[in-house]
Amino acid sequence: MGKREPSACSRLRRQEPAAAGSLRRRRRSAALLAVLAVTCAACSPTVERRGVTAIGIESQYADVLSQIAGPHASVRAIETNPNTDPHEYEASPAIAREIAAADLIVENGLGYDSWVDRIIAATENPRRHVIEVRRVLGLPRDTSNPHLWYDPKTMPAVARAIAAALSAIEPAQQAYFRANERKFDASLSKWKKTLAEFAAKNAGTPVAVTEPVADALLEAAGCTILTPQSLQLAIMNGNDPSPQDVATQEALLTGHRVKALIYNRQVSNPLTESFLELARKNGIPVVGVYETMPTPGYSYQTWMQAETEALIRAVTRGVSTVTLASEGSRR
Amino acid sequence: MIGMHALLHVIFASGFLANRPVRAALAVGGGTAVVSAVVGVFTVMRGQSFAAHALGDVSSAGGSASYLLGVRPMVGFIGMGVLAAAGMEWADMQDARERDLATGVILGAGLALTALFLYLDTTSGSASGAAIAILFGSMFTLPATIVLPALAAGAVAVVTVGALYRPLLLSSLSAELAAAQGTRVRLVGLAHALALALAVSLSAMSVGAILSPALLIGPAATALRLVNRPGLAMALAALLGIAAVWGGILLAYDSYYWTPGHGWPVSFFIVSLIFLGYVVANVARSSRK
Numbered sequence: 030m031g032k033r034e035p036s037a038c039s040r041l042r043r044q045e046p047a048a049a050g051s052l053r054r055r056r057r058s059a060a061l062l063a064v065l066a067v068t069c070a071a072c073s074p075t076v077e078r079r080g081v082t083a084i085g086i087e088s089q090y091a092d093v094l095s096q097i098a099g100p101h102a103s104v105r106a107i108e109t110n111p112n113t114d115p116h117e118y119e120a121s122p123a124i125a126r127e128i129a130a131a132d133l134i135v136e137n138g139l140g141y142d143s144w145v146d147r148i149i150a151a152t153e154n155p156r157r158h159v160i161e162v163r164r165v166l167g168l169p170r171d172t173s174n175p176h177l178w179y180d181p182k183t184m185p186a187v188a189r190a191i192a193a194a195l196s197a198i199e200p201a202q203q204a205y206f207r208a209n210e211r212k213f214d215a216s217l218s219k220w221k222k223t224l225a226e227f228a229a230k231n232a233g234t235p236v237a238v239t240e241p242v243a244d245a246l247l248e249a250a251g252c253t254i255l256t257p258q259s260l261q262l263a264i265m266n267g268n269d270p271s272p273q274d275v276a277t278q279e280a281l282l283t284g285h286r287v288k289a290l291i292y293n294r295q296v297s298n299p300l301t302e303s304f305l306e307l308a309r310k311n312g313i314p315v316v317g318v319y320e321t322m323p324t325p326g327y328s329y330q331t332w333m334q335a336e337t338e339a340l341i342r343a344v345t346r347g348v349s350t351v352t353l354a355s356e357g358s359r360r
Numbered sequence: 361m362i363g364m365h366a367l368l369h370v371i372f373a374s375g376f377l378a379n380r381p382v383r384a385a386l387a388v389g390g391g392t393a394v395v396s397a398v399v400g401v402f403t404v405m406r407g408q409s410f411a412a413h414a415l416g417d418v419s420s421a422g423g424s425a426s427y428l429l430g431v432r433p434m435v436g437f438i439g440m441g442v443l444a445a446a447g448m449e450w451a452d453m454q455d456a457r458e459r460d461l462a463t464g465v466i467l468g469a470g471l472a473l474t475a476l477f478l479y480l481d482t483t484s485g486s487a488s489g490a491a492i493a494i495l496f497g498s499m500f501t502l503p504a505t506i507v508l509p510a511l512a513a514g515a516v517a518v519v520t521v522g523a524l525y526r527p528l529l530l531s532s533l534s535a536e537l538a539a540a541q542g543t544r545v546r547l548v549g550l551a552h553a554l555a556l557a558l559a560v561s562l563s564a565m566s567v568g569a570i571l572s573p574a575l576l577i578g579p580a581a582t583a584l585r586l587v588n589r590p591g592l593a594m595a596l597a598a599l600l601g602i603a604a605v606w607g608g609i610l611l612a613y614d615s616y617y618w619t620p621g622h623g624w625p626v627s628f629f630i631v632s633l634i635f636l637g638y639v640v641a642n643v644a645r646s647s648r649k
Contacts, residue, residue: 267489
């Protein structure tokens with residue numbers, strides 16, 4: 030519920046132009062003073078704003094946005110609650126207004142946040158730049174797994190698109206944005222190295238999943254996902270799964286044919302719970318993964334690193350990781 | 361001989377009876393069909409089909425709330441169903457028109473609660489897929505541990521109806537006559553309502569809250585078209601119900617091989633078979649005349 034309140038959403042970074050704006054107005058009109066004192070005490074900094082307002086629909090895109098934009102944009106994330114299923118998100122009118130007024134929007138696409146497209150289509154804004162990650166990656170519209178950010182190839186391309194869009198909005202800062210983009214790419218090398226090292230030593234590690242959320246990461250880590258794709262999609266889409274698929278998944282766990290069960294913490298139902306229970310009973314380590322970046326304490330890079338390390342702990346030492354604690358207090 | 365074997369192999373695609381979710385569905389669905397038959401015949405005779413429908417919808421509020429409360433959906437279904445049944449019986453509306461109106465309004469209120477709880481399930485929790493499972497059923501996701509509690513709840517309903525068979529029959533045919541003979545009509549009515557709540561809840565768990573009246577009323581109504589004696593009608597309704605449920609499960613299992621990789625919803629097959637049986641029974645009856 031909390032994520033529907035704009036105030037509850039994380040405001041990652043923003044400028045403070047409101048105070049300066051209201052000062053100018055005060056000089057202009059004494060009559061406005063009382064009104065402004067009341068309204069500006071409560072209002073958001075979008076009144077009389079300067080600089081760029083950018084929105085990352087999913088918090089992981091907002092995080093990369095702020096890493097590239099630095100202090101030159103106020104960045105806002107919409108889908109930030111790591112305890113709910115982002116597929117089920119419903120926007121409020123306040124969020125629709127923010128999206129309508131934004132200069133730059135980064136959305137995932139593939140139906141994951143299709144509500145954004147409806148708002149964008151309904152509100153004309155010639156200055157607005159929209160980055161659809163699916164399009165950036167050149168993926169077809171019928172790509173079945175929308176969780177693009179788990180693929181190590183995704184965010185560098187997104188960062189490049191963000192830097193280009195920001196440079197178009199604020200050409201004076203182009204060099205700064207490009208430098209940040211290079212810095213971001215370099216910071217991903219630790220994660221990519223961890224993945225490559227694990228993949229080299231543990232190629233073809235068999236794993237089961239409840240849902241396709243982290244499939245791209247698992248593939249990058251060289252794992253073989255034995256859970257039927259149709260079961261993953263049925264759980265993701267909230268459909269009735271077939272008994273064949275359920276039995277296949279149960280046999281993977283009871284037959285100890287997988288080294289770990291990776292489950293989406295944001296999609297749970299009696300069926301996924303029963304898989305978890307079965308994994309515990311059979312001594313198969315479980316790894317909880319997130320659709321939405323857990324905040325506070327994580328950046329996109331440290332989040333991916335933490336989930337990869339959790340996978341490695343499960344496969345190499347048989348240790349389960351149910352939740353990602355905030356940075357520093359991790360087990 | 362080989363042809364027969366091949367035919368059987370086509371009908372029972374390999375692994376049908378060895379499949380754990382199939383066996384749980386066969387057990388819970390079969391039990392639900394028997395309970396629905398026993399309770400459903402009285403429900404049809406008492407003219408309470410609409411009330412049964414409303415109970416199914418109201419119980420879905422309990423089913424959807426269970427995700428929020430972290431309890432089994434079965435507990436939610438039965439809890440809300442029993443509450444609603446007791447409330448409806450307590451209100452004791454004699455006038456059929458009034459009763460229909462009140463039932464309709466209660467049905468709407470129940471579904472409104474369901475809408476709220478399903479919304480909260482997915483916006484404040486992570487219960488994806490709850491809407492389909494609650495409203496349209498998800499038989500193959502029933503865990504093995506639900507089989508015994510479900511069959512026990514069904515047994516309670518059957519035993520209740522069995523123990524009150526004579527007074528229930530009498531008061532269903534004529535409440536005035538039953539009262540004149542010293543039957544405590546309201547108490548019997550309450551017992552039936554509670555058995556009905558259990559039957560509807562089980563039915564809602566199997567084929568979903570929206571479709572639950574089909575399983576409860578369909579086989580009973582079909583049986584009452586074909587035979588007159590209530591006891592015989594119950595037995596026939598149980599057979600018809602089991603045939604529809606097990607046939608539906610089999611078709612849903614087989615459908616996995618029709619559309620590669622994903623089966624069709626089991627509730628669709630079950631309710632379609634029930635409907636087909638009802639149509640056939642009506643045609644058979646009118647051609648006999």
